[in-house]
Amino acid sequence: MTVYDYRCPAHGDFEQRFPMGEAPAAARCGTCGGKASRVYGPTAVLSHDPLATKLLALQQSSAESPSVVTRSRTAAGRRAPTQDPRWRQLPRP
Ligand SMILES: [Zn+2]
Numbered sequence: 770m771t772v773y774d775y776r777c778p779a780h781g782d783f784e785q786r787f788p789m790g791e792a793p794a795a796a797r798c799g800t801c802g803g804k805a806s807r808v809y810g811p812t813a814v815l816s817h818d819p820l821a822t823k824l825l826a827l828q829q830s831s832a833e834s835p836s837v838v839t840r841s842r843t844a845a846g847r848r849a850p851t852q853d854p855r856w857r858q859l860p861r862p
Pocket residue numbers: 777778779780781798799800801802803
């Protein structure tokens with residue numbers, strides 16, 4: 770049996786198991802019984818590797834709601850430390 774992903778327009782993604790190569794293009798949503806379309810992606814192929822699964826989950830979550838950077842890594846008002854002498858030739862604000 771292989772895990773296939775489906776997406777219900779009302780309830781989101783869910784998984785169902787079918788014999789390899791016999792997954793239908795649509796399945797019934799377990800919540801509403803409506804038609805859910807099959808979703809194609811690398812998740813099912815890489816699901817045996819825990820690290821790959823974790824990275825894919827992280828990638829998908831950041832695509833939906835990326836974390837926002839509110840400040841730079843250096844403290845406010847402090848110049849970034851550099852050893853490159855060309856840095857001093859740059860215009861200042
Ligand atoms: Zn549904």
